[in-house]
Amino acid sequence: MKKAALIINRKSGKKKKPPVEYGVLRALHGQNYEVEVLYTDGSDAKELAMEASRYAELIVSSGGDGTIGEIMDGMVECGSEAALSILPAGTVNDYTRALGLPLDMNEAIRNLSKPQKTIEADVIRFNGRHAAYLIALGDFMESFTSVSSKVKNRFGILAYLYAGLHALFTMKNYRVKIDADEEKVMSDSILTIVANTSSVGSFDQLLPEARIDDNHLHVINIVPSTPKEIVEIIIAAFRGRLTGHSNVHYMRTKKLFLDTDRLEVMDVDGDAEDFSAMDIEVVPACVRINVPEGHAE
Structure with missing residues (x-):
């Protein structure tokens, strides 16, 4: 047996x-x-x-x-x-x-x-550990994941718009450094995501280019935005077009170094953990x- x-x-x-x-x-x-x-x-x-x-x-x-x-x-x-x-x-x-x-x-x-x-x-390796699909930085992610399924199903995109605009008045910017072979980024940010799945924060197609078996990491970084831009970003995320917004930097890579100036907490597969600078790479198949x-x- x-x-x-x-x-x-x-x-x-x-x-x-x-x-x-x-x-x-x-x-x-x-x-x-x-x-x-x-x-x-x-x-x-x-x-x-x-x-x-x-x-x-x-x-x-x-x-x-x-x-x-x-x-x-x-x-x-x-x-x-x-x-x-x-x-x-x-x-x-x-x-x-x-x-x-x-x-x-x-x-x-x-x-x-x-x-x-x-x-x-694939899985994500960071500082000697492994994550299934996600490392995320910034308060903006919490505004999305806090939307319950019941509220989301009833109000759809309006629930996310409310949560995102509410978060805009409380979230703090941070300075992020992303160092990958393909390019380097140094930017003020409100959200940084390293993922290998299309669904992130219950947005089914936040990263429609990503697959769990494509042997790549998919990285987005969102710069500080006005309320009007936040609305545009959330609508784009809901429609699977987030990576095309002008305030969203998107890259595809196999490994990177990630650090920030002040963050103490990060999201790993939906759970809060202490943040530290990290080398991140995809571990294929x-x-x-x-x-x-x-x-x-």
Whole structure:
């Protein structure tokens, strides 16, 4: 019998969710898997993934983007050969969106019973660690991720416009240095993003050029902007045209050095962490992601 590990972050998301264990066990038992269920509060997901990689052919992540990042960090560090399946139990679920997988948990669990194919996913390495898809700087990102799914679904772009304009009056500029082989940037900024997925901050097509298996990092930097320009930027982001705005600098690279003059906090896969200057690079095709056969991103 094949072996699988289900890693559940019971703290993921902002609302109560029905337990997923029974559905996952039923789906995987039908695929001839013996399943071990492991629980995390997020702080030890990396270690659980490393331990599970010793015996499991499949690891299933039930959590948010931060949990996925921690699991991937552990898998890459130990050279795991296991495949990874993803269940969307977080608040934003950017990684699930980027894969084009269902955000409904029941549908995602049903997908585990279907024949699977594998995507060879890149990860982001920074200062000896790994992120699944995102490093972001600046207060502007928080204004986007704070928009709940319920509010977003009801008000659409108006919810983002309100959040972005509200943030304009409280966010502080910072000076960023980006040093890549392709070009160098030194600029006052309100938002800097290094990502390898199209979905960022629940904008499904913030970086439409990005794919998790294109072996590149996608970098944007937004300079301080007027209220009118903020509205234009948010509309462009909503339409998948952010990189074309004149206040948005976009580059595609494999590695870079990133530093700022004053920031103390950054966003890594949706979670706040202490900021420090960092060397960042893409690590190509190092995690095998399971998706249903016939699935198209």
